[in-house]
Amino acid sequence: MHAMNPFAKRLQEARLSAKLSQRELGIRIGFEPSSASSRMNHYERGRHVPDYTIVKLIAEVLEVPPWYFFCDSDEEAIRLIKLARLSEHQVSKIDKLLDELVD
DSSP states (O other): OOOOOHHHHHHHHHHHHTTOOHHHHHHHTTOOHHHHHHHHHHHHTTSOOOOHHHHHHHHHHHTSOGGGGGOSSHHHHHHHHHHHTSOHHHHHHHHHHHHHHHO
């Protein structure tokens, strides 16, 4: 058995966290109601990966950054969620700290 690809795993985690069905998420991003569940199921099973436009729509509905879906580790995914929730002022502080650490 092969490991689940990061996109499929993160999509399922974020959708369940948002308490949405596959069908409801698909409809919210603009899929036809008759195919919404099936299309989302294909993404969650790793059969297909949507193009970036669809990834952005999914991210918006699930309130996560698009790059969250491609994190290999849970720690990295959690870190990105935290970063995405920071204010611009907080991000500026993080940027300064990173600059100091890298220099």
